[in-house]
Amino acid sequence: MAWxxxxxxxxxxxxxxxALERGRLAHAYLLVGPDGVGKQLFARELxxxxxxxxxxxxxxxxxxxxxxAQVEAHTHPDVLYxxxxxxxxxxxxxxxxxxxxxxxxxPARGARKIGIVIDADDFNEESAxxxxxxxxxxxxxxLLLLLATSTDRQLSTILSRCQVVRFAPLKPADLEAILExxxxxxxxxxxxxxxxxxxxxxxxxxxxDDSIWQVRQKLIEGLTSTRPTFQSLAEAxxxxxxxxxxxxxxxxxxxxxxxxxxxxxxxxxRLSLGASVSGLTTAEADRLxxxxxxVGTEGLMELLEKCVxxxxxxxxxxxxxxxxxxxxxxFTAKAK
Ligand SMILES: [Zn+2]
Numbered sequence: 457m458a459w460x461x462x463x464x465x466x467x468x469x470x471x472x473x474x475a476l477e478r479g480r481l482a483h484a485y486l487l488v489g490p491d492g493v494g495k496q497l498f499a500r501e502l503x504x505x506x507x508x509x510x511x512x513x514x515x516x517x518x519x520x521x522x523x524x525a526q527v528e529a530h531t532h533p534d535v536l537y538x539x540x541x542x543x544x545x546x547x548x549x550x551x552x553x554x555x556x557x558x559x560x561x562x563p564a565r566g567a568r569k570i571g572i573v574i575d576a577d578d579f580n581e582e583s584a585x586x587x588x589x590x591x592x593x594x595x596x597x598x599l600l601l602l603l604a605t606s607t608d609r610q611l612s613t614i615l616s617r618c619q620v621v622r623f624a625p626l627k628p629a630d631l632e633a634i635l636e637x638x639x640x641x642x643x644x645x646x647x648x649x650x651x652x653x654x655x656x657x658x659x660x661x662x663x664x665d666d667s668i669w670q671v672r673q674k675l676i677e678g679l680t681s682t683r684p685t686f687q688s689l690a691e692a693x694x695x696x697x698x699x700x701x702x703x704x705x706x707x708x709x710x711x712x713x714x715x716x717x718x719x720x721x722x723x724x725x726r727l728s729l730g731a732s733v734s735g736l737t738t739a740e741a742d743r744l745x746x747x748x749x750x751v752g753t754e755g756l757m758e759l760l761e762k763c764v765x766x767x768x769x770x771x772x773x774x775x776x777x778x779x780x781x782x783x784x785x786x787f788t789a790k791a792k
Contacts, residue, residue, distance in 0.1 A: 556589075693784075
């Protein structure tokens with residue numbers, strides 16, 4: 457059945473089954489977990505299960521009736537989505553109000569309405585405040601699902617009115633199976649992408665792109681040349697993220713390059729401490745050692761901190777080009 461498509465999130469599903477069994481379904485749930493682990497898919501499946509016209513079992517959609525088809529196609533009149541508009545960093549209060557107004561209307565075809573806030577990380581004070589009344593007393597029969605990457609990012613007013621359901625990063629085996637469904641036929645490639653994907657389908661799929669491996673190559677060359685230059689890396693990195701199809705994909709691309717940078721600096725640090733690092737040619741290892749000697753242990757630690765900080769800024773929607781520039785400035789200063 458349809459739930460089978462959602463791998464590795466049995467605990468989350470169990471939460472809803474149990475609540476329904478006990479007749480204790482809450483009005484609002486905050487689905488929390490990293491990007492790309494299936495929260496949106498789960499919310500859609502849940503909407504389908506609640507709105508299906510011929511459910512074969514409790515909490516299970518038939519996947520064939522008109523209601524199921526409409527939820528799948530994002531055209532069901534009783535499922536409302538709210539997301540941060542392209543190019544914006546916050547949920548605008550006007551859109552929040554319109555979402556609440558529509559939620560209060562009678563269901564058009566089903567017995568209930570389901571409101572899904574895709575970007576619950578992006579509430580600002582104003583949009584959160586305008587949502588509170590609906591969140592506290594949703595229209596009868598309606599269900600609110602808020603999707604977020606961490607509870608830390610939620611305003612306490614929102615958090616205190618939701619039941620939290622945690623979504624874990626996917627296990628490599630689950631991730632590999634999902635990558636296979638996405639048409640990646642080569643098992644070795646699936647395994648490599650799953651290993652590097654940090655439990656996220658979106659991240660693993662973003663890595664399935666030759667251009668990122670070219671950026672990685674440029675990055676290692678830039679870092680380890682005798683006269684480090686980050687000009688070509690800056691160009692490659694900017695070009696790479698700009699071709700992301702939306703801002704979420706662009707953030708992912710910047711974050712992936714940061715992960716490569718982190719990995720490279722960590723390798724340099726390990727080598728400088730006499731540890732061995734697998735997967736490097738002798739020439740690469742020698743160049744990384746030379747880089748480590750030039751920068752020094754403290755310098756390497758500073759570079760690692762810079763990468764962590766930059767990733768945080770990416771998550772916080774700081775303008776990407778500024779993040780990239782500040783990282784490369786730091787590397788330039790340290791690697792002279
Ligand atoms: Zn159905």
